[in-house]
Amino acid sequence: MRRLRALEPLAWTGPAVVLIALVVLWPVVEMIRSSFLKINRRGVEQGFYGFANYDKLFGEKDFADIMVRSVIWVVAVVALTVLISLALAQLFNQRFPGRRVARWALIAPWAASVLMTAIVFKWMLDPEVGVINQIRLKLGLIDALGGAPADQLGDASTAMPWLIFVAVFVSVPFTTYALLAGLATIPADVYEAAKMDGASKLRTYWSITLPLLRPALTVAALINVMNVFNSFPIIWAMTHGQPGYSTATSTILMFILKGSNIGESAAMSVVNFGMVLVLTVIFLKVSRWNKEVA
Amino acid sequence: MRIKLAGGAALGVAAMLVLSSCGSGSGGSGSSGDQKSSDGGQVTLKMVAADYGDGPGKPNSGETFWKGVVDEFQAANPNIKVEVQVINWNDIDKQVATMVQNGQVPDILQTGDYSGFAKDDMLYKVEEVLSPNVSGDMLQKFAEFGKVDGTAYGIPFVSSARALFYNKELFTKAGISEPPKTWDELKADAEKLKKAGVSQPFGLPLGQEEAQGESFLWMLGNGGGYKDASGKWAINSPQNIETFTYLKGLVNAGLTTPNPGTKDRKTVWEDFGAGKVGMVNGGPMSIPIFDAAGLKDKYGVAPIPGKSGPLDTTLGVMDWIMAFNKNGHAAEIKKFFDFFYTGSAAQKISDTYKLLPVTNGGIQKLSSDEKLKPFLDALPNASFYPFQDPKWADVNPAIKQTIGGAVKDDPAKVLGELQKTADAG
Numbered sequence: 001m002r003r004l005r006a007l008e009p010l011a012w013t014g015p016a017v018v019l020i021a022l023v024v025l026w027p028v029v030e031m032i033r034s035s036f037l038k039i040n041r042r043g044v045e046q047g048f049y050g051f052a053n054y055d056k057l058f059g060e061k062d063f064a065d066i067m068v069r070s071v072i073w074v075v076a077v078v079a080l081t082v083l084i085s086l087a088l089a090q091l092f093n094q095r096f097p098g099r100r101v102a103r104w105a106l107i108a109p110w111a112a113s114v115l116m117t118a119i120v121f122k123w124m125l126d127p128e129v130g131v132i133n134q135i136r137l138k139l140g141l142i143d144a145l146g147g148a149p150a151d152q153l154g155d156a157s158t159a160m161p162w163l164i165f166v167a168v169f170v171s172v173p174f175t176t177y178a179l180l181a182g183l184a185t186i187p188a189d190v191y192e193a194a195k196m197d198g199a200s201k202l203r204t205y206w207s208i209t210l211p212l213l214r215p216a217l218t219v220a221a222l223i224n225v226m227n228v229f230n231s232f233p234i235i236w237a238m239t240h241g242q243p244g245y246s247t248a249t250s251t252i253l254m255f256i257l258k259g260s261n262i263g264e265s266a267a268m269s270v271v272n273f274g275m276v277l278v279l280t281v282i283f284l285k286v287s288r289w290n291k292e293v294a
Numbered sequence: 295m296r297i298k299l300a301g302g303a304a305l306g307v308a309a310m311l312v313l314s315s316c317g318s319g320s321g322g323s324g325s326s327g328d329q330k331s332s333d334g335g336q337v338t339l340k341m342v343a344a345d346y347g348d349g350p351g352k353p354n355s356g357e358t359f360w361k362g363v364v365d366e367f368q369a370a371n372p373n374i375k376v377e378v379q380v381i382n383w384n385d386i387d388k389q390v391a392t393m394v395q396n397g398q399v400p401d402i403l404q405t406g407d408y409s410g411f412a413k414d415d416m417l418y419k420v421e422e423v424l425s426p427n428v429s430g431d432m433l434q435k436f437a438e439f440g441k442v443d444g445t446a447y448g449i450p451f452v453s454s455a456r457a458l459f460y461n462k463e464l465f466t467k468a469g470i471s472e473p474p475k476t477w478d479e480l481k482a483d484a485e486k487l488k489k490a491g492v493s494q495p496f497g498l499p500l501g502q503e504e505a506q507g508e509s510f511l512w513m514l515g516n517g518g519g520y521k522d523a524s525g526k527w528a529i530n531s532p533q534n535i536e537t538f539t540y541l542k543g544l545v546n547a548g549l550t551t552p553n554p555g556t557k558d559r560k561t562v563w564e565d566f567g568a569g570k571v572g573m574v575n576g577g578p579m580s581i582p583i584f585d586a587a588g589l590k591d592k593y594g595v596a597p598i599p600g601k602s603g604p605l606d607t608t609l610g611v612m613d614w615i616m617a618f619n620k621n622g623h624a625a626e627i628k629k630f631f632d633f634f635y636t637g638s639a640a641q642k643i644s645d646t647y648k649l650l651p652v653t654n655g656g657i658q659k660l661s662s663d664e665k666l667k668p669f670l671d672a673l674p675n676a677s678f679y680p681f682q683d684p685k686w687a688d689v690n691p692a693i694k695q696t697i698g699g700a701v702k703d704d705p706a707k708v709l710g711e712l713q714k715t716a717d718a719g
Contacts, residue, residue, distance in 0.1 A: 040414070041391060041687045043394030043396075044395075044412055044414045044416075044418070128565055129568070144493060147493060147548060147552055153556065154552055154555075154557075155553060155557045240502040242501060242502060242695065242698065243555040243556050244555065244695065244696045256691060258388050258391075259387060259388055259691045260691045260692075277670070285471070
């Protein structure tokens with residue numbers, strides 16, 4: 001009887017463990033297994049292939065560029081998102097007329113599907129009819145519609161900033177709300193004490209708000225790192241990673257490879273998976289997430 | 295319940311008798327399939343098909359089309375159920391590969407290629423799933439392409455050919471009396487169009503969607519292609535390099551779609567329909583797009599210009615339907631295929647999507663259609679992708695992603711990289 005009681009927790013955690021094993025662990029195992037198999041384009045497995053898929057992947061002419069770009073992409077998008085969200089959270093934490101409406105409006109980009117947002121931006125940037133180009137034409141920034149100057153998504157140097165902009169645009173709402181929740185947990189008496197000590201606004205923000213916000217900030221940024229690294233729909237819908245591979249990240253390359261070589265694509269997934277783990281560890285180290293606030 | 299079963303069994307036996315009588319010429323079809331239907335139970339055929347329409351929810355979506363076909367078929371064959379999953383062109387190959395990898399092979403697949411599956415021994419032979427009178431009506435040249443090592447596995451489904459579309463109004467405005475026949479004329483006309491204020495004199499989609507098609511048309515214009523006459527890969531042949539150097543000249547002069555390597559053909563066709571593009575290569579399937587955009591009767595169709603004269607060939611594309619042998623439903627599949635090709639379905643697909651038929655009967659029925667005539671005439675002399683070469687599966691995605699760079703960077707270098715992909719391992 002006692003022994004049975006000792007097993008009781010298993011009954012409660014069991015389903016969750018099984019669920020995690022099924023939807024998290026099993027696909028990971030399957031992904032790693034696939035990366036060592038020879039699989040033809042039709043999906044037929046043709047036996048063990050050793051590291052050949054990895055050799056082929058690392059030998060791709062554009063591989064190094066794509067990996068570097070992926071890291072830049074993650075750092076740029078997450079950094080901009082966090083900075084903008086910190087400011088927005090501060091703003092939305094103030095009382096001002098229409099705050100409720102403004103808060104609701106902020107949810108909109110989050111509620112809309114990312115793919116939809118990306119397609120909308122692609123259309124707004126269309127060289128012939130896009131509204132952004134109509135405005136640029138009226139402002140005299142371009143001479144005519146339809147030509148290369150109006151085609152900002154057609155060249156990596158102008159497409160990348162737009163891709164980053166859209167990624168920030170869809171990431172800001174979640175991040176802002178996470179930070180807003182964090183701000184709400186900071187007790188008012190701490191601020192009062194600071195005021196009594198005569199601390200400046202900047203000093204208060206730097207020494208009180210930011211440190212106390214760190215748990216929320218860490219979680220929000222970490223979720224963004226993983227999300228942005230795995231982000232697929234924005235780049236795919238807006239540029240397909242083109243011209244060539246010059247706007248592709250590793251997630252895009254993984255998808256393109258899936259069309260020609262599933263094994264190599266699986267190898268890319270494994271590399272991606274490793275990258276996310278490494279980025280996460282580095283991030284947690286840098287942010288000292290488990291250290292108590294001093 | 296028991297009565298129902300008995301009735302079903304009787305139907306099954308009857309079906310088997312009918313089938314064995316009409317299939318006798320082909321020398322005994324897949325026996326496992328026959329046994330299944332004689333059990334009397336209902337057989338469900340899983341089918342995966344590509345979407346020729348504008349996607350889910352649109353009146354011409356693949357779902358709507360196939361529902362019409364299947365409803366009619368099921369009414370005539372109550373013991374066969376057909377479940378159709380329609381997948382868009384961008385995803386279908388990847389999704390089917392995933393199905394195969396997971397062991398969930400469909401019974402019927404309709405897509406752009408069959409040869410790989412035949413090499414993996416996954417398909418029924420055509421004679422096992424199609425009556426001789428139907429296969430006999432197929433255009434001979436097309437049926438030949440359905441063979442791997444002399445045995446037919448792929449059944450031609452629909453076809454298309456390409457020609458040059460030009461905007462008559464814009465041509466008049468620019469003072470051009472007739473469509474160009476040579477590259478020099480094309481360039482001169484494009485310059486006139488540019489002067490007349492046309493933002494994209496020539497629509498050049500070399501982006502992901504169908505770069506391999508547009509590129510091939512241009513290669514043909516200079517006696518080039520993906521392979522040489524001896525069947526060796528020749529992507530970076532001197533002719534092809536010359537072709538892309540010419541194209542690069544057009545691009546640099548601002549006479550084409552900007553940044554062609556990032557533009558999908560759908561976008562460019564829509565721009566043509568909107569009157570922003572002077573000339574573009576298109577097919578029968580672009581007619582509905584142009585008409586819907588309001589360009590009806592304002593465009594002409596002409597042979598595609600080549601370096602020194604119009605092409606005597608064009609790109610022909612054939613799509614395929616095939617039957618997988620894993621689930622052993624040959625008899626039921628045969629019924630469905632025969633129904634599809636002898637009934638109104640094949641005709642309806644041509645009407646709805648302006649795709650060209652693959653049977654002699656179908657072509658005769660369409661020969662009075664003015665707009666389709668140039669394409670029907672071009673079909674017998676069409677050139678095709680080297681899709682029967684297994685390397686095409688590696689080369690094609692690489693072309694789609696990178697060949698646009700050949701009109702931006704160094705053509706010899708970009709084509710050389712693609713040649714390397716084709717020559718590798």
